[in-house]
Amino acid sequence: MPSGKVRSSRRLRSWIVEQVSSGKYPGLVWDDEAKTMFRIPWKHAGKQDFRKDEDAAIFKAWAEFKGKLTEAGQDSPASWKTRLRCALNKSPEFKEVNERAQLDISEPYKVYRLVPINEQGVVEPEKKCKEKIIKRSKRRRSSSSQSSDMSPVKQIKEEVTSQLLVENILLPSEIPVETEETVQIVTTIPTDVVDEITLDVRIEESVPPPAADQDSFNVVVHYLGHNIVSRYIQGSDVRITYPSSSVTAPTHAALNCRFPRILLPEPPTSLPPGPELQALFTLLPFMEKGVALTSTPQGVYGKRFCQGRVFWMGPHTTSTGLHKMERKTEPVLLFSKEIFKQQLNSFFNGGERPQCGITLCFGEELSNTEDPSSKLIIVQITLPWAEQQVQSVESFLKSIGFLQSLASQSPQGEITLDLVPVAEG
Numbered sequence: 001m002p003s004g005k006v007r008s009s010r011r012l013r014s015w016i017v018e019q020v021s022s023g024k025y026p027g028l029v030w031d032d033e034a035k036t037m038f039r040i041p042w043k044h045a046g047k048q049d050f051r052k053d054e055d056a057a058i059f060k061a062w063a064e065f066k067g068k069l070t071e072a073g074q075d076s077p078a079s080w081k082t083r084l085r086c087a088l089n090k091s092p093e094f095k096e097v098n099e100r101a102q103l104d105i106s107e108p109y110k111v112y113r114l115v116p117i118n119e120q121g122v123v124e125p126e127k128k129c130k131e132k133i134i135k136r137s138k139r140r141r142s143s144s145s146q147s148s149d150m151s152p153v154k155q156i157k158e159e160v161t162s163q164l165l166v167e168n169i170l171l172p173s174e175i176p177v178e179t180e181e182t183v184q185i186v187t188t189i190p191t192d193v194v195d196e197i198t199l200d201v202r203i204e205e206s207v208p209p210p211a212a213d214q215d216s217f218n219v220v221v222h223y224l225g226h227n228i229v230s231r232y233i234q235g236s237d238v239r240i241t242y243p244s245s246s247v248t249a250p251t252h253a254a255l256n257c258r259f260p261r262i263l264l265p266e267p268p269t270s271l272p273p274g275p276e277l278q279a280l281f282t283l284l285p286f287m288e289k290g291v292a293l294t295s296t297p298q299g300v301y302g303k304r305f306c307q308g309r310v311f312w313m314g315p316h317t318t319s320t321g322l323h324k325m326e327r328k329t330e331p332v333l334l335f336s337k338e339i340f341k342q343q344l345n346s347f348f349n350g351g352e353r354p355q356c357g358i359t360l361c362f363g364e365e366l367s368n369t370e371d372p373s374s375k376l377i378i379v380q381i382t383l384p385w386a387e388q389q390v391q392s393v394e395s396f397l398k399s400i401g402f403l404q405s406l407a408s409q410s411p412q413g414e415i416t417l418d419l420v421p422v423a424e425g
Contacts, residue, residue, distance in 0.1 A: 013093045013114065015065060025058045031111050037097060039109040045077045049106070052077055059084050088112060092120045215295035218382040219262055224276055225373030231262050232384075238262060240360075240379055241290025241306070261290075264377070280376045283308060283363040291360065293381065294331065298338070300358065300383065301331035311366040315355035316340070322365055334358045340386055348393050356386035 020028055020038045027041030043055040050056075059080035063069045068083065088094045093115050100111035215236040221229035242264040264287055267280050286308035294301050304310045304325040312323050316336040325332055335358055343354035359366070362377035372378045 012087055012091055015062075016094075017114070019058060019061065025061070026054045027107060027109055028058050031100060037100070037111055037113045039111055042101075042103060042108045042110045044108075045081070050077075056080055062087070214385050216384045217293065217295075218384055220380045221262070221264060222373070222375075222378040222380070223267055223280060224271055224376060225378075226268075226271060228265060228268065229262060233260055233262075235260065236295040237293065239290055239292045240264065242284045242287040244285070244288050264290075276376065283376055287362055287377070291325065291379075293334070298336070299333050299340075300335040302334045302358075302360075303331040306362075308363045309365075311361045311364070313359045313361075313366060313368065315343075315357075320368075322367055325360075335383065335386075344389060344393060347390065348397070353394075354386070354390055356390060357382040 016038070019025060020030060020035075023029075025041075027039065029039050031037040031039050040058060041055050043050055045052075045056070056077035059077065060069070062084040063080045066083070089096070095113045095115050097111040097113050102109055217233040217238050219229070219231045219233065219238065219240065220227060221240070237260070239261045241261055264284060266284070267277060271277050271280075287306045289305035289307075291310055292303045292305065294303070299316075302312065302325055304327050307327075310325040312325055312332070312334060314323075314334045316333075316339045317323060323332075340354055340356075343351070347353055358381045359372060360379040360381070361372070361375050362379070364375050366372065366375065366378075372380075
């Protein structure tokens with residue numbers, strides 16, 4: 001997977017300010033008393049009175065500072081000028097002031113303004129931002145469909161500020177159920193760095209699964225605190241049941257139908273003998289018809305069919321105490337997708353990490369104060385699709401936290417990142 005070097009271009013501003021203040025370059029002076037604008041000489045190299053050592057001195061100094069002075073094709077005043085012009089125009093820290101420029105006099109010059117930090121972080125209207133994101137996504141999909149042998153990894157080159165990243169990349173109200181693009185930032189900071197930090201950025205595009213396949217379950221069954229069954233179910237339904245000895249065991253095709261079943265097995269011989277084990281043998285036949293779970297757009301519902309009692313705990317209960325799943329009643333909402341979305345937004349803004357699971361207890365009461373490992377049968381159900389969204393927010397917050405720490409190293413609390421694609425080696 002290609003990687004890119006991200007170089008801090010914050011030093012351009014400090015370098016320019018230092019050179020203007022030094023007074024050693026002819027024509028490079030402040031244009032106002034507040035020192036918010038500066039003049040830079042702009043004489044064309046083709047003019048008869050062009051003086052290379054004077055009129056191109058500032059451009060040559062920048063090329064030398066960047067280590068480009070000795071590169072092939074980079075030793076002419078025109079190339080020096082182009083390099084600094086591009087750097088100034090790309091950087092959000094500078095704004096050309098065309099109305100103050102004088103280009104038709106004997107000593108022509110341009111004027112640039114030092115853009116304040118609060119103006120560099122101006123956020124585009126929400127609608128416009130969304131339109132730009134949608135257009136970029138369409139272009140990527142179109143490009144991918146036109147060439148089947150193209151790498152799904154997108155190489156980019158753009159300039160952003162940490163403030164824009166914090167405010168624009170992902171708004172709390174726009175956290176998706178499935179992320180279309182993930183960004184992993186792996187950092188390498190040499191110990192002797194003074195004004196340049198190198199990052200290794202990998203940008204990987206993943207295609208979300210179809211809407212019908214977003215729901216899934218991780219089901220783990222415990223007998224007396226021992227892990228007995230672990231199953232992953234891709235889909236919106238699952239039934240946990242004990243197979244009656246008088247009924248023929250279901251076929252593999254039946255187990256993989258739209259409503260797959262997880263069968264509670266006989267207790268293994270590895271469990272310690274005693275009254276608890278005997279109670280487990282007694283309880284299992286009462287779980288014959290089991291419990292069914294169904295995921296809908298509103299959330300995950302549970303329905304009890306067995307004779308044995310079923311108690312449950314979940315992150316979205318509105319009352320304390322025991323929660324019993326009754327027979328012959330409407331399905332119970334065990335996990336609310338709407339509440340999860342609200343908790344995810346809160347987590348994005350500094351709240352607690354959302355829980356992504358449900359606990360069922362068969363045959364015994366279960367409360368928040370009890371140890372589940374002491375129960376005869378505990379079924380722990382986690383929702384991979386929800387856990388993935390929480391991990392995506394965690395990864396994003398970690399990346400933003402690192403960028404903010406970089407910005408805090410700047411005297412003005414801001415850093416500009418210039419992303420440059422690097423060919424795969």
